[in-house]
Amino acid sequence: MKKIGLPRALLYYQYWPMWQVFFEALGAEGVVSRPTTPVMLAAGSSRVVADTCLPAKVFLGHVLSLVDRCDYVFIPAVRSTRKNVINCSKFLGLPDMTRAVIPECPPILDVDIDIGKGKSQLYREIYRLGRHFTRDPLRIRRAATAAWQSYHEHRDRMVSKQLTLSQVMDETKKPAHVATARATIALIGHPYLLYDEYVNHRLVHRLEQAGCRVVTSEMLAPSALSSAVTRLVGKPYWTYEDEIVGAGEHYLGNKVDGVIGITAFGCGPDSLMMDMVRRQAARLKSVPFMSLTLEEHTAEAGLVTRLEAFTDMLHRRKKES
Amino acid sequence: MRISLPHMGKLYIPFKALFERLDVDYVIPPATSQRTLSLGAKYSPEGLCVPFKLTTGNIIEAAESGADTILMPAGNGICRLGYYVNIQQQILQDLGFNNVKIVKVGVSDDKLSGLFRTVKRLANNASWFDIISAFRFGLQKLNALDEAERSTQRMRAVEKVKGTANQVLAGAVKAVDAAKDDRELKAAKRDYAAQFESIPQKKNVRPLIVGIMGEFYVVLEPFSNFDIENELGKLGVEVKRTTFVSEWTKFNYFLNPLGVDEKERLHRAASPYLKRDIGGEGWESVGEKVMHHRQYDGLVHLAPFTCMPEIIASNIMPSTKENIPVLTVLCDEQMGKAGLITRLEAFVDLLARRRRTKYNDSERKH
Numbered sequence: 069m070k071k072i073g074l075p076r077a078l079l080y081y082q083y084w085p086m087w088q089v090f091f092e093a094l095g096a097e098g099v100v101s102r103p104t105t106p107v108m109l110a111a112g113s114s115r116v117v118a119d120t121c122l123p124a125k126v127f128l129g130h131v132l133s134l135v136d137r138c139d140y141v142f143i144p145a146v147r148s149t150r151k152n153v154i155n156c157s158k159f160l161g162l163p164d165m166t167r168a169v170i171p172e173c174p175p176i177l178d179v180d181i182d183i184g185k186g187k188s189q190l191y192r193e194i195y196r197l198g199r200h201f202t203r204d205p206l207r208i209r210r211a212a213t214a215a216w217q218s219y220h221e222h223r224d225r226m227v228s229k230q231l232t233l234s235q236v237m238d239e240t241k242k243p244a245h246v247a248t249a250r251a252t253i254a255l256i257g258h259p260y261l262l263y264d265e266y267v268n269h270r271l272v273h274r275l276e277q278a279g280c281r282v283v284t285s286e287m288l289a290p291s292a293l294s295s296a297v298t299r300l301v302g303k304p305y306w307t308y309e310d311e312i313v314g315a316g317e318h319y320l321g322n323k324v325d326g327v328i329g330i331t332a333f334g335c336g337p338d339s340l341m342m343d344m345v346r347r348q349a350a351r352l353k354s355v356p357f358m359s360l361t362l363e364e365h366t367a368e369a370g371l372v373t374r375l376e377a378f379t380d381m382l383h384r385r386k387k388e389s
Numbered sequence: 390m391r392i393s394l395p396h397m398g399k400l401y402i403p404f405k406a407l408f409e410r411l412d413v414d415y416v417i418p419p420a421t422s423q424r425t426l427s428l429g430a431k432y433s434p435e436g437l438c439v440p441f442k443l444t445t446g447n448i449i450e451a452a453e454s455g456a457d458t459i460l461m462p463a464g465n466g467i468c469r470l471g472y473y474v475n476i477q478q479q480i481l482q483d484l485g486f487n488n489v490k491i492v493k494v495g496v497s498d499d500k501l502s503g504l505f506r507t508v509k510r511l512a513n514n515a516s517w518f519d520i521i522s523a524f525r526f527g528l529q530k531l532n533a534l535d536e537a538e539r540s541t542q543r544m545r546a547v548e549k550v551k552g553t554a555n556q557v558l559a560g561a562v563k564a565v566d567a568a569k570d571d572r573e574l575k576a577a578k579r580d581y582a583a584q585f586e587s588i589p590q591k592k593n594v595r596p597l598i599v600g601i602m603g604e605f606y607v608v609l610e611p612f613s614n615f616d617i618e619n620e621l622g623k624l625g626v627e628v629k630r631t632t633f634v635s636e637w638t639k640f641n642y643f644l645n646p647l648g649v650d651e652k653e654r655l656h657r658a659a660s661p662y663l664k665r666d667i668g669g670e671g672w673e674s675v676g677e678k679v680m681h682h683r684q685y686d687g688l689v690h691l692a693p694f695t696c697m698p699e700i701i702a703s704n705i706m707p708s709t710k711e712n713i714p715v716l717t718v719l720c721d722e723q724m725g726k727a728g729l730i731t732r733l734e735a736f737v738d739l740l741a742r743r744r745r746t747k748y749n750d751s752e753r754k755h
Contacts, residue, residue, distance in 0.1 A: 116704050119695065119719065145665060157468065157667040161701035164663045168708035180665065305472050331436070334695040339436030340472045346434075347479055361436075 070096045070201065073138035073174065075130035076103060078123055079146060079159070081233060081259035086219035087142065093211035094201040099138045101130040104266035108133055113364065115169040122332040122363050123260050124158050124165075126267060131166055131173060140177045140200070141166070147182040148307050155307040156337050226286045232272060233263045233286060249281035251382045254319035256285065256345060257330030258311055258338075261362060268330065269368045271360075271375070278379045283324060285315030292318060300348060306337045316345030319355070326356045326382045333363035356382060390414060392511060393456030395447035396421045398609045399534050400634055402566045403527035404460075410523035411512040418451035421612040425450060430722045432480045438469065438693035439613050439721045440606035445477055452486040458511065463493035468669040468698055470496075501642045526574075528638065530565055533578050535635040537561040540585040542629065545622025546596035549589040555619065557584045594625075597740050598684070601630040602677040603691035604670055604699050607720045608632050614691055614718070615726050617733070621689070624737045629685065631655075631677065632670075655680060662705050671698030678706050682713040687740045689733075694721035714739060 072091045074080060080087070080100075088098045101108075104126055112129030113120070131141055143163045147155050158165075163178035179197045183190060198208030226236060253275055255262050262268065262284060275282050285293065293314035297304050300317040304310070312329075319327050329345055331338040342359060349357035358378050360371065392415045394404055401417045408415040419425075421443060429446030448459050463474050474491050481489050492511070495503040509520055537558055544554035561581035568574040599621055607613045609632065618628045640651045655676030656666075663675045678688060690706070692699030703717045716736045718729065 117700065117717075119700050120704060121697075121700075147665075154471075154668070157669065157671060157697040157701055160665055161663065161667040161671065161698075161705070164665075165701050165704050168662060168705040171708070178664075301475055305475075334436060336436075336438075336469050336695060336697040337472075339434050339695070340469055340476055343434035343476055344479075347483075 070140065071099050071138040072096050072177070073131070073134035073141040074098050074100045075127055075134060075141065075143075076101045077127040077130045077264070078162075078260045079144065081263050083219065085222040086215045089218040090211050090215035091142070091201075093214050094198060094207065096201055098142075099134065101133045104129065104264050106266070109266070109364065116165075119334065121158065121334050122267065123258070123335075124162075125364070126260075126264065127162070128166065128169060131170055135170070135172055135174065138174055140175050141173060142177045144179045144181055146307065147180065148184045149181065150183050150307075152184060153304055153307045153309070156335075223286070223290075227289050230283070230287045232282060232284055233259060234265075234272060237263075248279070250279040251325040251379065251386060252281045252283060252323075253379075253382070254283050254315065254324045254327045255330060256312055256316045256319070256327060256342075258308060259284075259286070261330045261332060267362055269366070269371050271330070271371075274372065274375060275379070278375070280379060280382075283319065285311045288315060288318055301344060306341065308337070309341060312338060312341040313344050316342075317348060320345070320349055320352055320357070321354075324355060325386060326358070326378060328378070329357065329359040331359065331361050333361050356385070390458055390511070391416055391456050392458045392460065393418055393448075393451035393454070394460040395444040395451070396610070396612075397444075397606060398611065398634065399562060400531075400609075402534060402562070403531040405566070406530050407508070407523050407527040410526055411508070411515050411519060413512050416451065416454050416456050418447045418454060418456070421447060421610070426612075426722055432484070434476070436695060438696050440604070440610075440693055441469065441473055441476075442722060443606075443610065443613060444473065445480060448477055448481065448491065449484065449486075452481060452484075452489045457489050459489065459491045460494050460507075461491050462496045464496040468696070496641065501646065504642070526571070528635070529571070529574055530568070531635045531638065533565045533574060534562065535633045536578070537565070537581055537585075538633070540582070542618060542622070543627060544585055544588050544590075545619070546625055546627035547590045547594055549591055551623060553588050554585070554622070557581060557588065560584070596625055596627040597686045597737065597744065599626050599628055599737075599740070600677060600681050600685040600688045601628055601691065602632070602670070602674055602688060604693055604696055605632060605637075607691045607693050609634060613693075613720050615724070615729050617689065617691070617718070617729070620730055620733055621737070624733065626737055626740075652676075662709050663702070667698050667701050669696060669698030671702040674699060674702040675705055675709070678713060678715060679709055679711045682711040685713060686744055687714040687716065687736065689736075690715050690717040692717060692719055694719045694723075714743065 074087055091098045108129030109126055111132045113125040115128055116125060134141055143166055145163055146159045163176050166173055167176055177197060177200060179193050194212050195205060195208055198211065202208060262272065272282050293310040296317040297309055297314040300313055316327065316329065327349065329342045331342050346357060346359060349355065392408060392413055396418065405417060425443060425446035428449050429442035433442045433445050451459055461474050463471050474493050478491050492507060494507060505520060509515065512520065541554045541558040548554050564577035564580060565574065568577050601608055601618060608630065621628050652673055655673045658679040659672055659676035663672055666672050674690060690703060706715055716732065
């Protein structure tokens with residue numbers, strides 16, 4: 069059985085059910101790298117120029133940890149998931165960059181996801197990917213359909229049961245009870261920052277320990293997100309604008325006690341999108357907003373202090389009102 | 390209504406000609422200065438790139454000088470450029486310039502027709518004939534300026550007295566700017582061509598050739614890169630670059646829609662290492678390295694700090710088998726001139742030694 073390496077980084081957090089189902093249906097086995105460790109990050113950042121963003125360094129660390137464990141590494145180049153939007157260049161350059169900086173990497177399965185080019189092009193790309201495992205187009209089609217369905221079931225489940233991704237991935241983690249929560253905090257950011265516990269110093273866990281209920285963009289229906297984007301900026305520009313601008317605008321106007329925006333240092337799209345959310349928060353003056361920037365040198369103590377100050381402020385604010 | 394636009398190199402000159410021909414009220418913001426940068430850095434989100442900060446500074450200064458309509462490029466370029474206007478408009482509002490509107494000028498979507506329509510709307514519905522003839526005149530000025538720049542790049546390396554070529558360039562820019570019609574423009578062109586030719590040159594020198602490439606704005610705006618071409622010229626290096634606004638306009642607005650793509654050669658060269666467009670000029674940067682590794686002695690790769698496409702490119706470039714020294718220079722508001730010059734001197738020394746060894750090696754073989 070062919071082993072496909074799936075680095076637990078970047079888009080994995082969004083699409084893992086889809087990828088797993090697709091490769092399994094084609095008779096391959098998905099090998100997922102273990103959660104991020106300091107060694108992985110150090111290995112990843114040793115390969116690239118210093119300016120490369122944290123998520124990309126983490127990603128390369130995961131690929132390095134998979135080098136001896138699989139026959140292929142799956143690295144999609146996602147340009148757009150709907151018409152007339154574009155994605156950050158790191159997603160487009162990822163397969164080629166990985167090949168350049170990790171020469172020992174097993175063959176890379178890259179697939180161009182660009183809805184802007186039309187459906188037939190997308191189907192052709194999926195077929196090109198499936199061809200590595202079977203020559204039967206019907207089987208590839210069935211695998212793709214099953215993958216698509218599993219993705220939607222996964223998304224629906226997160227929306228209907230109000231689960232964070234870590235709760236979906238690990239059934240033992242129970243959501244904090246709504247009634248007992250002292251405050252509800254919305255975390256705005258890309259899933260690869262919110263759910264990578266090493267990178268964000270167990271942010272979600274810490275907030276839950278402090279008696280807060282955490283809500284994220286995954287708990288919102290896609291329609292709610294896109295209408296929020298339209299309200300704030302009109303036509304979306306980035307592929308993952310929903311996660312930041314959509315969720316930010318939605319939660320700022322919807323009965324949460326505080327909003328925390330998480331970005332990686334030097335992130336291009338986020339530098340603009342988070343600023344949009346920040347400005348909106350400043351304009352509305354209804355919900356406190358804090359922005360946290362993560363990078364390799366982020367010290368845990370500093371992060372914890374800021375979180376404590378923020379949650380304390382929220383609790384006091386609630387008591388007073 | 391009073392139109393303005395942010396600076397990029399000498400781009401204001403052709404636009405000035407365009408506005409004057411169409412009888413539109415306009416104001417050119419003060420030349421990009423330290424104040425522009427400080428204003429931009431102060432009001433921009435911290436993680437943004439230097440093109441955003443400088444254009445924001447220009448826009449604020451334009452608003453201060455009384456402009457109420459500001460042209461700003463925008464389009465789906467995979468980089469942040471397409472999102473600039475959204476934030477810049479809000480920055481202006483927060484500063485109290487409520488009646489200043491930023492107009493997006495398409496650089497990728499509907500291109501020429503969109504640009505024409507925008508200008509027609511702003512020019513009180515001038516006739517198409519006037520618009521096209523004004524455009525043509527603006528383009529000619531643009532070509533004349535770029536021609537002068539090319540000559541300067543060549544002459545700086547070989548001039549006997551340092552600074553002569555720069556003086557001629559300054560005169561040429563002034564003359565092109567002042568030209569009122571085709572006849573005067575032609576005279577100005579003839580004039581500066583003769584002046585460039587008469588610059589006293591050193592004999593028997595074969596200057597090092599360094600290619601300048603990278604992100605469009607920092608390559609073309611001397612303020613953002615400490616006029617790196619001039620610094621290289623002072624070190625006796627001939628600078629070459631493929632990015633010129635006139636070239637870009639020619640292809641982007643006129644030839645690309647007809648299916649002629651000047652970048653295709655660069656893309657083909659890059660494709661063994663980078664297969665797809667990653668936005669900005671990332672793909673072209675890799676292509677330049679692959680394509681010019683024989684013609685040039687070295688390459689200077691200019692990129693704004695936190696520019697995603699160029700970071701990807703600079704990660705990919707070391708792995709190409711085509712071997713040519715590349716110096717990546719990141720531009721931002723923290724950059725210091727002395728540091729840059731030291732790096733350039735070291736780089737040029739390296740290139741000179743490399744050429745000497747190459748020359749000696751080939752001598753020995755004979």
